[in-house]
Every structure is written in structure tokens, then in C-alpha cells.
Amino acid sequence: xxxxxxxxxxxxxxxxQKIIGNTAWLLADRVLRMGVGLVVxxxxxRYLGPKNFGLFNYAIAFTSIFNTVANLGLDSIVxxxxxxxxxxxxxxxxxxxxxxxxxxxxxxxxxxAAIILIRPGEVLTQQLVGIITVGMFFESYYVIxxxxxxxxxxxxxxxxxxxxxxxxxxxxxxxxxxxxxxxxFAWAYSAExxxxxxxxxxxxxxxxxxxxxxQFSWKSAKELLKDSWPLxxxxxxxxxxxxxxxxxIGQITGDAEVGVYSAAVKISELWYVIPMAxxxxxxxxxxxxxxxxxxxxxxxxxxxxxxxxxxSYAVSVIVSLLSHQIINLMYGNEYAEAGTILxxxxxxxxxxxxxxxxxxxxxxxxxxxxxxxxxxxGAIINVILNYFFIKSYGGVGAxxxxxxxxxxxxxxxxxxxxxxxxxxxxxTKALFFPGLLSRLFKSTKILVNK
Numbered sequence: 001x002x003x004x005x006x007x008x009x010x011x012x013x014x015x016x017q018k019i020i021g022n023t024a025w026l027l028a029d030r031v032l033r034m035g036v037g038l039v040v041x042x043x044x045x046r047y048l049g050p051k052n053f054g055l056f057n058y059a060i061a062f063t064s065i066f067n068t069v070a071n072l073g074l075d076s077i078v079x080x081x082x083x084x085x086x087x088x089x090x091x092x093x094x095x096x097x098x099x100x101x102x103x104x105x106x107x108x109x110x111x112x113a114a115i116i117l118i119r120p121g122e123v124l125t126q127q128l129v130g131i132i133t134v135g136m137f138f139e140s141y142y143v144i145x146x147x148x149x150x151x152x153x154x155x156x157x158x159x160x161x162x163x164x165x166x167x168x169x170x171x172x173x174x175x176x177x178x179x180x181x182x183x184x185f186a187w188a189y190s191a192e193x194x195x196x197x198x199x200x201x202x203x204x205x206x207x208x209x210x211x212x213x214x215q216f217s218w219k220s221a222k223e224l225l226k227d228s229w230p231l232x233x234x235x236x237x238x239x240x241x242x243x244x245x246x247x248x249i250g251q252i253t254g255d256a257e258v259g260v261y262s263a264a265v266k267i268s269e270l271w272y273v274i275p276m277a278x279x280x281x282x283x284x285x286x287x288x289x290x291x292x293x294x295x296x297x298x299x300x301x302x303x304x305x306x307x308x309x310x311x312s313y314a315v316s317v318i319v320s321l322l323s324h325q326i327i328n329l330m331y332g333n334e335y336a337e338a339g340t341i342l343x344x345x346x347x348x349x350x351x352x353x354x355x356x357x358x359x360x361x362x363x364x365x366x367x368x369x370x371x372x373x374x375x376x377x378g379a380i381i382n383v384i385l386n387y388f389f390i391k392s393y394g395g396v397g398a399x400x401x402x403x404x405x406x407x408x409x410x411x412x413x414x415x416x417x418x419x420x421x422x423x424x425x426x427x428t429k430a431l432f433f434p435g436l437l438s439r440l441f442k443s444t445k446i447l448v449n450k
Contacts, residue, residue, distance in 0.1 A: 038270060040169045042330045044185065045263055047176045050334055054259030056182060058250045059128035060189070061243035066111040067136045068239040070103040072096075073231025073368075077224060078146040080363060083284050093143050094214025095221050100140040108133050128186045135190020141197035144204045144211075149280055161203075164195025231363075233372045237379035238409075244379070245398035248386045253394055261395035263331050264341035271315055272352055275308050279356040283363075290364055298426070301361060305430035308353035319346045337395065344399040348406045354427050355410030361423050370420060378409025 045053045078096050082089050108130075115129040171188045201211065246265075250258045282304055290297040319326065323346070324339035331338065362371040382405030389397025411431075414424035 036165060036169050038330075040172050041266060043176060044172055045259070045331055045335070048182065048185075048259075050256040050259030050263075052182050052255075052259075054250065054255035054257065054262060055125065056128065056185060057246055057262040058255060058258050059125060059132055059186065061246040062115060062129055063111055063132045063136065064243050065236070065239045065247075066107045066114070066133065067139070068235040069232060070100060070107040070136070071139070071232075071235060072099055072103055072225070073228040073233075073235050074099070074143075074146075074224060077228045077231065077363065078143060079149050079283060080287055081224075082147060083287050088220075089147060090213045091215045091217050091220050092224075093147060094216050095224060096143045096146070097140055097214060098216045099221060099224065100143065101137075104137045104140055108137065124182070127183055131183070131186040131190055135187075135193045138194045138197035141200055144200040147204070147209075149284070161196045161199045164192055164197075164199050167195055168192030227366070227368065229368075231368050231371065233376070237372070237375045240379040240383070242402070244383055245386055245390075245402055248383075248390055249395060249398055252390050257394055260335050260338050261341055261398060263327065263335045264338035264345055264395070264399070267319070267326060267330070267342055268345040268348065272349060274311065275349075275353040275356050278304065278308065279360060283360050286360055287364055297364075298422070301357060301423070302426050302429065304360075305354065305357050305426055308357065309350065309430040312350040312353045316346050316350060319343075341395045341399045344396065344403060348399075348403050350431075351403075351406040351410040354430070355406070358410055358414065358423060358427070367420070370417065374413035375409045377413055378405040381405050381408055 048056065074096050078092060081092050085092065111133045112126070112130050115126050119125045168188055168191050171191060172185065175184050175188060204211065246258050246262060249261055282300065286297065286300050286304075289300050320343045323342040324336075327335055327339040327342060358374075359371065362368055382401050385401035385404060386398055389401050391397075393400070411424070411427055414420040414427065
């Protein structure tokens with residue numbers, strides 16, 4: 001049996017072996033995070049109850065929207081630039097790091113000021129937002145992960161980042177055991193980010209690289225921001241239509257409803273880490289394929305779309321059939337209403353997967369401005385639908401709004417322009433089953449024999 005596996009693996013191209021290995025490490029990381037996050041997260045939800053759990057998630061959603069600005073949309077841009085200019089990595093990483101530091105400081109000030117204006121007199125809410133936002137400052141060090149992504153060597157970051165995950169999760173368990181107040185869970189949330197950043201620093205140094213070698217360059221900064229500013233706006237509006245539902249539920253119906261809705265969304269979004277891991281692993285090869293030929297380039301994109309579509313359908317159908325049992329088993333009767341929300345929201349993952357591939361394509365094609373327009377359309381529609389649907393249907397209305405918005409932003413928007421319709425056609429092929437399975441089988445066979 002082992003001999004057959006070795007023979008099968010040896011037939012794969014070296015590049016594919018590297019991608020599969022890197023994806024396996026990323027998936028192992030995500031599976032561990034999903035498992036630990038699910039067990040501890042459910043425990044926390046049961047301990048806090050819908051109201052406090054809702055307030056906690058409201059604060060996280062609020063800070064997440066601001067934090068997208070601090071990330072500056074640099075993720076795929078930095079990876080792309082390092083792949084193209086490997087000898088210039090210290091300048092690219094150093095510039096990206098300092099840009100993120102400056103942005104984080106501004107975001108901390110802005111988010112605290114905004115929550116004071118939106119929820120005046122609610123001291124606990126303001127404290128939660130302040131603590132979580134300060135913790136996100138350490139995400140500036142996540143630029144290290146961009147280097148390992150560009151080299152398709154994510155295993156080096158997986159080990160050390162998960163040490164932070166385990167420590168932070170253990171901290172949450174201790175807090176539950178001592179019946180700690182809500183504010184300490186915010187500190188634990190921030191501690192996880194700080195510990196993950198420390199793990200990345202250690203991994204980088206173990207590989208023989210030095211942060212001290214990073215250099216800031218105004219020229220590189222201008223180039224990065226020139227390419228990334230549409231992605232900053234795009235990421236901002238993405239986060240709006242992914243998190244505005246929780247904010248609007250909190251403002252319209254109250255924090256307890258946010259808690260119920262968040263319980264469903266956490267399960268629905270739990271598996272997103274899998275398509276994200278796959279997208280991160282294949283991005284460098286897609287960039288290289290574009291330099292070889294258009295045919296090879298679009299063949300790779302179609303393979304990824306096909307695979308993620310099948311995976312999304314499988315997950316959505318299974319979860320929809322078992323949604324009420326899942327909610328009852330995990331969260332208990334207090335969160336029973338989350339079952340119906342989960343049935344609707346789980347299908348958002350299909351368009352999230354398509355959107356991840358679309359994002360890779362728009363980055364490779366330097367069409368980030370279009371990406372912003374597409375996501376902006378989705379965000380505007382989501383806010384409008386939320387305003388009407390939440391009043392009438394609560395969390396169920398928010399789930400419907402999210403599904404429609406994601407479909408428009410990640411799929412239908414690509415029909416609008418002639419230059420984007422090629423990708424729309426590829427997405428459509430992946431969405432509808434006729435020919436999809438046979439294409440995937442053919443693609444797999446080509447890869448194995450390559």
C-alpha cells in the first residue's frame with residue numbers, strides 16, 4: 001500500500017507536490033483552529049449566554065471593520081511582489097510592516113472614538129472595543145506570514161502560531177472555571193493575536209532571517225499603496241457586508257439577538273478556512289502560470305473554482321439538513337433560533353469560495369478597482385436589505401441579506417464588464433453541475449500525469 005502511495009506521489013509535478021504539501025499544512029492549522037475554536041467557543045457561548053455573547057461578538061464585529069483598514073489590503077500584493085522580486089524581500093516586508101504599524105495606531109484612535117459616539121454611556125462596550133483593537137496592533141507582524149506564503153512554506157508558521165492558539169484557548173477555559181467577567185475574555189482575545197505574532201517572529205528567526213534586516217522605502221511604500229488602495233476599500237466593504245449584520249442587529253433588536261445570530265454564523269463560517277488555505281497555496285503558482293501562458297493560467301483558475309464549488313455544495317447540503325440538531329447539540333435550547341439562520345447562511349460559503357478565487361484573479365490582472373466596485377455593490381445592497389429585513393425577520397433576515405449580497409459581489413458583478421466576463425463564465429461553469437465533475441476528473445488526471 002505504501003509503495004503504491006509513493007508511486008502515485010512521484011507522478012505529481014514538483015510544483016504540485018509543493019502546493020499539496022503547503023495546503024496540507026495550512027489545512028492542518030485550520031483544522032486545529034476549527035477544532036479548538038469550536039470546542040472552546042461553544043463553551044464560552046454557553047457560559048456567557050446569548051446577551052453577553054452577543055455583546056462580545058458585537059465588539060469583535062465593530063473592531064474587525066476598522067481593522068480591515070489597518071491591514072491596508074497588502075496581503076496578496078506583498079506575496080505577489082515577493083514572488084516577482086525575491087531579492088527585494090527585506091525592503092518589501094519592512095515597508096509593509098511599517099505601513100501597517102502607522103495604520104494600526106490611527107485605527108485604534110478612530111475605533112475608540114467611534115464606539116463612544118455610537119454607544120455613549122455604555123462603558124463595558126467601549127472597554128471591549130478598546131481592548132480588542134489594541135490587541136489587533138500585533139497583526140502588523142503578520143507580514144512574516146506573507147514571506148512564507150510566497151515560498152509555499154507555511155508549515156514553519158503553523159507550529160508557532162498554534163502555540164499561541166493553545167495558550168489563549170487554555171486561558172479562556174481557566175476564565176470559565178473561575179467564572180470571570182466578560183471583560184477578561186476580551187483580554188484573552190487580544191492575547192491570542194499577540195502570541196501568534198510572537199510565534200511568527202520565532203519561526204522567521206529559526207529559518208535564519210532577521211527582522212532587523214527589514215528596510216522601509218518610500219518608493220516601495222508608494223508602489224504598494226498604489227496597488228493596494230482599491231483592496232483597502234474592497235476589504236473594508238467586504239467586512240461591512242460580513243459584519244454589518246451583527247452591528248445592525250445589535251442596534252435594531254438588541255445584543256441577545258446578536259448572540260443567537262453569531263452562534264449560527266460561527267458554525268457557517270467555520271469551514272471558510274479550508275478554501276482560504278487552498279487559495280493562499282495556489283496563488284503563487286497562478287501568478288507564475290500567467291507568466292507562462294494564458295491557457296495554463298485559466299486552466300489553473302478553473303480547476304480551483306471547480307474544486308471549491310463541489311466542496312461548498314457538499315458542506316452546504318449536509319449542514320442544512322442537520323442544522324437544528326447541530327445548534328441544539330452545541331449551544332443548547334437558548335440558541336434554538338440559530339438553526340433556521342444556519343440553514344440560510346451556510347450557502348453564503350459557496351459565493352465566498354468563488355470570491356476568494358476572484359480576488360486572486362483581480363490581483364493577478366491588476367483589476368483591484370473593479371474588485372472594489374463589486375464588493376461595494378454587495379455592501380450597499382446588504383445594508384439596504386438588512387435595514388428592512390432585520391426589522392421584520394431578525395437574524396433570519398440578516399442571513400438572507402448576507403447571501404444575496406455575497407452572490408452579487410462575488411459572482412453577478414463579474415458579468416458587468418467585457419474584461420471580467422471570462423471569469424464570470426468560469427464561475428458559472430463551476431456553479432452548475434453539467435460537465436463540472438468530468439472537468440474536475442480530467443483536470444486531476446492531467447495534474448497526475450504532468
